[in-house]
Amino acid sequence: MEEDNSILVDIQLLSRSITLEQGTSNESEEKDDGCFKPPPAKKACLATTSTAEDEKSKLEVRLGGILCCAVCLDLPRMSVFQCTNGHLMCAGCFNHLLADCRIKDNTPTCPNCRVELSRSACTRNLAVEKAVSELPAECTHCGRNFPRNMLENHEASFCLERPTPCQYNVLGCDWKGPHREAAAHEADCKQRSLSASEILPFLRSEAEKAETEKSKFSNFMNLLSYEKITFNDVQMRPFRTEEFNHNLYYETTRFSAFGCLFSINMRLNDDRRDTHLTNDRYLSYQLVLRGKPSPPRFLVHFSIVRGPYGGMKVLPNVAQHEFTETLTESSWNLLPLVDSAECNRLLANRNIDFRIVMSQQPVSSL
Structure with a gap:
């Protein structure tokens, strides 16, 4: 009997311990359910948010592939041109393509559909320009994403990682x-x-x-202070040399100044060959006297500036030449354009329009 009672006591104690363990485990499960496991509605909300972000990033990637330039395969940062079939090109690639064909004397064509390209046939696509400006782009300094219409201002003024020189x-x-x-x-x-x-x-x-x-600045102001001063709005037209390579050069029609006839010649990269294979392009020009000088000897100061047509981006620079019966051509002067991209833009146009300002220095001061 005593042994049976002891066994019964042990069974009761064991059942009590099991009951306590079950209660503890139930409480822990309730605690886990309340604190660590989000409710079903929250799970669905998180899944929906992550899915929306993934879809948004995929949409941006797909739009970037659709709206990219057909030449450089990158999203444009400036104007967007399109051919007659709707293929897109950024302004830099469009001008470079037209300039290359101008140098090689070829007909420019679209890289996708081979339709003929020209300034008159191609148009700007404003809708694509606005869409691209809203797409995100990565800052080259800090790596954060910003809309493209805000990226340039951020990189120039607000990015904490932008390269900054010492003020000393x-x-x-x-x-x-x-x-x-x-x-x-x-x-x-x-x-x-x-x-x-x-x-x-x-x-x-x-x-x-x-x-x-x-x-x-002083030279340019002196140019405007002489007694005899004039200006002419001229237009450069492209021509080809009669050599085997048929190099490109430009020439204006004759214009009158100080009782004489003048013209302007312009050449690309000092007539070097294979200029279509380099991105470093520049233009040089010279002033030519057509006919006999009157008076027989006089000094002319001249400068090319942006005229009312064409919008040439040129820096102020004054050249001079003393014209005589034997010296009727000035030396070649570098046209001080802002960069090579401006040179491509000028070459892409059929004609180059600008204004030349000229002044004749009095003979007595020579």
Whole structure:
């Protein structure tokens, strides 16, 4: 009997422990269900959000593939042109394509459908330009995504990772780093502790640069101050040499100035061969006297500027030449365009329009 009672007690204790363990496990399950497992509605909400983001990114990728340039296969950053069949090209590739065909004397065609391209046949697609401006693009400095219409302003003014030179660079400091580190560097910049004799060479270099720019401005103002001054709006037309390679050159019709007839010649890359294989393109020009000089000897200052037609982006620069009966052609002068892209834009046009300002220096001052 005693053994039976002890066994019964052990069974009761075991049942109680099992009951307690079950209760504890139920409480933990209820706790887990309440704290760590999101409700079904929340799960669905999270899944819907992630799916929407994935679909949005896929849509952006698909739009980027559809709206990209047919030449460089990249999304345009500026104007978008299209051929008669609707294939898209960014402004830089469009101008470069027309310029290459102008140099090689070929007919420009669309890289996709081979339809003929021209300034008159191709049009801008404003809807695509607006759509591309809203697509996200990655900042080249910090890697964050911004709409393309905001990206340029962000990279230039607001990005903390944008390259920024030290404010003491005029004193010879060559440090250039992220904008967020500029203040810390400038506080410890060694150029701040230089003596006057050590700073003087850098200041002289900056003064020489400023003097060069000042002389350009002074020369142009002197051009406008002479007694005899005139200007003509002229148009460059393309021609081909009679050589085997048929090099491209430009020439204007004759125009009158100071009782004489003049014309302007222009050439590409100083008549070097295979200019269509290089991206570094420039134009040079010369002023030519047609006929006998009157008076027999006179000095002309001249400068090419942007006229009312064409919109040439050219920097101010004044050239001069003394015309005589034997010296009727000036030396070749570099046309100071802002960059090679502007040269391609001019070559892409059928004609090049600009204005030339000329002044005749009095003979007595020669």
